[in-house]
């Protein structure tokens with residue numbers, strides 16, 4: 001019973017459907033503002049998301065007040081914020097119960113529910129056994145859904161397409177219901193059918209009559225739902241508890257507005273406000289705006305939008321430069337305030353021979369090719385101390401790293417976990433340098449002259465074991481200078497978890 005408290009309920013709701021590229025944070029927030037009860041994110045494949053780490057505090061995310069799920073290649077796979085916390089559903093593409101569970105556990109604290117995509121007919125889904133390919137493998141469906149239902153504390157749902165016969169469709173949803181899912185979204189088209197084909201409300205109705213969990217009707221955008229009132233018409237025609245809209249909301253998300261839809265021009269401005277506030281990828285911003293422009297995309301205005309490369313340029317096209325500048329100034333001010341507060345809390349904490357401080361390594365705060373680790377190494381040489389030794393551990397829940405640097409028999413560590421081993425080592429070096437009152441190479445800091453010796457020291461340090469210099473040669477042409485610097489140091493990674501590095 002306790003498990004049910006505060007859980008998202010799927011009965012009598014209107015939802016923004018999952019939509020690749022469209023269902024990013026600005027669109028979801030906008031749909032909620034206009035009246036949607038639930039918002040689904042774009043489908044995220046488990047193969048890309050299971051290796052994500054969570055980034056909550058890093059700038060600029062901390063400034064943005066978002067939680068980001070970041071892939072190893074630094075792409076933000078899913079960005080969310082507290083505004084949508086109780087109402088956002090994370091949709092995944094998966095064909096593997098165990099991997100699905102890893103992803104679900106990763107996101108469960110920051111989402112209201114987890115959904116499994118069982119309707120995508122695109123080859124990139126089906127060739128891996130995902131999306132609509134699952135519809136012909138009910139055992140796999142049961143394995144995935146039961147694993148998720150038993151493995152996470154949040155509701156689990158799925159979104160299916162209908163099967164070629166009513167009987168098969170009803171049999172499938174009955175099996176799905178037994179897994180313990182909280183709701184089923186039914187796109188009333190078969191996997192071979194395209195959006196231009198009429199939606200089969202009779203199938204959705206038969207499904208709704210055969211299960212006791214809420215059924216969410218989907219597929220009514222082109223032929224039925226043109227206005228807010230039509231949402232109820234579609235729900236009634238499909239005999240469903242709830243309705244989910246994709247294209248109608250993509251064209252104008254204010255369709256969720258009880259008082260009537262707003263003009264698309266007004267909606268686009270609202271969209272841009274969220275896009276700027278949450279630093280949305282400009283190409284994604286442009287894509288969503290183009291969907292709203294529809295046939296105006298080829299107009300001179302559409303062409304100007306198409307030419308914009310940044311959110312700032314998009315704002316220019318919409319005459320929103322003042323808004324852009326004001327929002328950026330606010331974000332900068334918040335960043336400055338955070339840094340000031342951060343400095344106040346940055347008092348070193350001593351525990352035996354370990355000194356900790358809550359600091360992060362921000363690459364943008366240092367000139368290219370300069371890092372705190374270099375400063376610490378050069379200082380140790382100047383003082384004729386042994387080279388700093390870095391010990392790193394990785395925690396399992398979010399794969400974040402924490403490093404401890406040992407120098408002169410003392411240990412220094414940042415209290416915060418970092419998204420990469422490299423950053424964790426730099427953060428440890430910062431703690432050491434700040435505790436000792438030494439320069440660390442930050443932009444604007446008084447120049448210490450230490451780094452001038454870098455090239456000479458690099459050479460010395462490069463006289464390392466053979467395997468390492470081989471690895472370095474392999475990478476030299478393709479890695480930036482800062483990563484190269486990491487490679488001149490001794491690294492031992494045990495089970496991909498712990499490492500020891502000197503330098």
Ligand SMILES: Cc1cc2nc3c(=O)[nH]c(=O)nc-3n(C[C@H](O)[C@H](O)[C@H](O)COP(=O)(O)O)c2cc1C
Pocket residue numbers: 017018019020021022041042043091117118119120159187218219220221222244245246247248250
């Ligand atoms: C641009 C776009 C992207 C979509 N991406 C997804 C997706 O990520 N996951 C999913 O389950 N369905 C996806 N769909 C399908 C929709 O969720 C929905 O099932 C379909 O468009 C029918 O609903 P509608 O008539 O309201 O548009 C997408 C549809 C569109 C138009």
